[in-house]
Amino acid sequence: MSDFWILLTASLVSVCCGIVGVFLVLRKMAMIGDAISHSVMPGIVIAFLLSGSRDSLLMMFAALVFGLIATFLIGLLQQTGVQADASIGVVFTSLFAVGVILVSLFARQVHLDQDAILYGEIAFVHWNVWEWNGIDMGPKAVWLLGVTAAVIAAVIGLFYKQFKLCAFDPALAAAIGIPTALFHYLLMGLVSMATVSSFESVGAILVVGMLIIPASTAYLLTDRLGVMIGLSVASGIAASLLGYGAAVVLDASIAGCIVTASGLLFVAALLFSPLHGVIARKLRQRKLAADHRAPASP
Amino acid sequence: MTNFVAMLADPNMRWIFTGCLLLGLSCGVIGSFSYLRKQSLAGDTLAHAALPGICIAFMLTGVKSIGVFLAGAAVSGLIATFGIGYITRHSRLKQDAALGIVLSSFFGLGIVLLTFIQHGNYGNQSGLDKFLFGQAAAMVGSDVTAMSAVCLVLVAVCILLFKQFKLISFDPGFAKGLGYPTALLEQLLMLLVVVAVVAGVQAVGVVLIAALLITPAVSARYWTNRLGVMVALSGAFGALSGGLGTWVSSSVSNLPTGPVTVLAAAALFGVSLLLGPQRGLIAKRLVRLRAKRRLRLEGEVREAERVKGEAAL
Numbered sequence: 001m002s003d004f005w006i007l008l009t010a011s012l013v014s015v016c017c018g019i020v021g022v023f024l025v026l027r028k029m030a031m032i033g034d035a036i037s038h039s040v041m042p043g044i045v046i047a048f049l050l051s052g053s054r055d056s057l058l059m060m061f062a063a064l065v066f067g068l069i070a071t072f073l074i075g076l077l078q079q080t081g082v083q084a085d086a087s088i089g090v091v092f093t094s095l096f097a098v099g100v101i102l103v104s105l106f107a108r109q110v111h112l113d114q115d116a117i118l119y120g121e122i123a124f125v126h127w128n129v130w131e132w133n134g135i136d137m138g139p140k141a142v143w144l145l146g147v148t149a150a151v152i153a154a155v156i157g158l159f160y161k162q163f164k165l166c167a168f169d170p171a172l173a174a175a176i177g178i179p180t181a182l183f184h185y186l187l188m189g190l191v192s193m194a195t196v197s198s199f200e201s202v203g204a205i206l207v208v209g210m211l212i213i214p215a216s217t218a219y220l221l222t223d224r225l226g227v228m229i230g231l232s233v234a235s236g237i238a239a240s241l242l243g244y245g246a247a248v249v250l251d252a253s254i255a256g257c258i259v260t261a262s263g264l265l266f267v268a269a270l271l272f273s274p275l276h277g278v279i280a281r282k283l284r285q286r287k288l289a290a291d292h293r294a295p296a297s298p
Numbered sequence: 299m300t301n302f303v304a305m306l307a308d309p310n311m312r313w314i315f316t317g318c319l320l321l322g323l324s325c326g327v328i329g330s331f332s333y334l335r336k337q338s339l340a341g342d343t344l345a346h347a348a349l350p351g352i353c354i355a356f357m358l359t360g361v362k363s364i365g366v367f368l369a370g371a372a373v374s375g376l377i378a379t380f381g382i383g384y385i386t387r388h389s390r391l392k393q394d395a396a397l398g399i400v401l402s403s404f405f406g407l408g409i410v411l412l413t414f415i416q417h418g419n420y421g422n423q424s425g426l427d428k429f430l431f432g433q434a435a436a437m438v439g440s441d442v443t444a445m446s447a448v449c450l451v452l453v454a455v456c457i458l459l460f461k462q463f464k465l466i467s468f469d470p471g472f473a474k475g476l477g478y479p480t481a482l483l484e485q486l487l488m489l490l491v492v493v494a495v496v497a498g499v500q501a502v503g504v505v506l507i508a509a510l511l512i513t514p515a516v517s518a519r520y521w522t523n524r525l526g527v528m529v530a531l532s533g534a535f536g537a538l539s540g541g542l543g544t545w546v547s548s549s550v551s552n553l554p555t556g557p558v559t560v561l562a563a564a565a566l567f568g569v570s571l572l573l574g575p576q577r578g579l580i581a582k583r584l585v586r587l588r589a590k591r592r593l594r595l596e597g598e599v600r601e602a603e604r605v606k607g608e609a610a611l
Contacts, residue, residue, distance in 0.1 A: 034398055088339065089513070253413035276390055
């Protein structure tokens, strides 16, 4: 049974991260995803100190606030003339440092393990169950992730057209009256939600792998946005299955194995993708060269 | 202040303090070149990518020494640099996605290896995870000497190749035209970043060493437009944050050095952001106010002339 719950949790993480990750990759904001996943750390710790539990709405809210603060600060620094990459680096390292300091100062009073935040405890999800009226309703993490996945799917589904336009042509989107800034912050809010509901399972650092790698894999396989979202989720789930299997065999970190597996899937897509793969492109070039040469030689 | 003196009275702490100062100095110096080359986040990626190298080096040799780790991290850092370059050149993904992919898959591999080491029967493995966040107070004399020596070498290389690094930071095409081996110099700069990361791992940790490479350089950029001054200032800011980090974390129990150092650097950045002479927020506001006042004065003069002209007609 525990295998089932772990795999279900990992798959839900793939769904949450896979959907929002696509938009991060398309908008060339992959490193902002990295920054947000580090920056929610102080929010998680503060909410934990206030509420004393790991799966509260307060935690979700605090993480959301810190994710948006990070996005806002990065934008502010860019406006004052700091290079984009450097402003990301300054903001997320500082917020992350605040989080680590809070954990190490208060780690004794509360049951909040630094390792658990950073690398996740997906192996233990099935122990932390939600009981409602004395009935075992299944692991809390699964419920939390399920709700997050539903919210993300609903928001993206409702505003699919707007998100699509903002991702591919923000100037046109602004020109026809779509509030691009609002959708930017909405997307960042969704990224923060995906990050915080996944952090318990895969950890604050490896979330970024789940956000970026499956979406990049999908980006190499298709030219259609809808298909890309589906492929991104599918490759995340495939990586979860492969990674969990590898982790059981090797007796190593499950989250680490899942991210490594999705890295391997990415390498496979990079080499063998029929559309944009390295090998396919080589073959096409060779064919083109052959076609070019053929009429010239009688 | 008294515990500062007390800290310096302890010979071991004195060494650690000096080591962290030097670490901050060298990271600041190298960071300013990567900032100007718009490669700040490459430092972050290389820092994360060093983890699997360090783990493999430990698994192969079974000793925790800075030299062995340096070799491991250099190899995995080079592979990571190559990976980033390959993805950006041979696919339609942009550099930020390439950085994110390499960062997280290498770090994921590192975590796998780390847990593999912890579960396996490697003796002497305890404390390897301390490398992730750094605990300067736990360093021993030989670690500090090695770290300081590496940092001094880094600064020396930067001073010796200052002209070349300056050229590839601002105009790599021109450098190539002059006949400098630009590809080699760029690789060398990346290698220096890797070396700085490994040197700082014990004191600051893998996750936060990137801040030492980025933040002092950004802060220094606020104060000057000259590269030499910027590099020196960035080194000074880095050294100051390193020193402050060691001092505070040694006086409060249970506080890792890395985050405190990063926060010190961030505070210096905040000060620079406000007070920088030309680019700082206050200076910019003053310039805008002055321009507005001049515009108003000019408007008044023009208005007076117009009135005079109409009167003459």
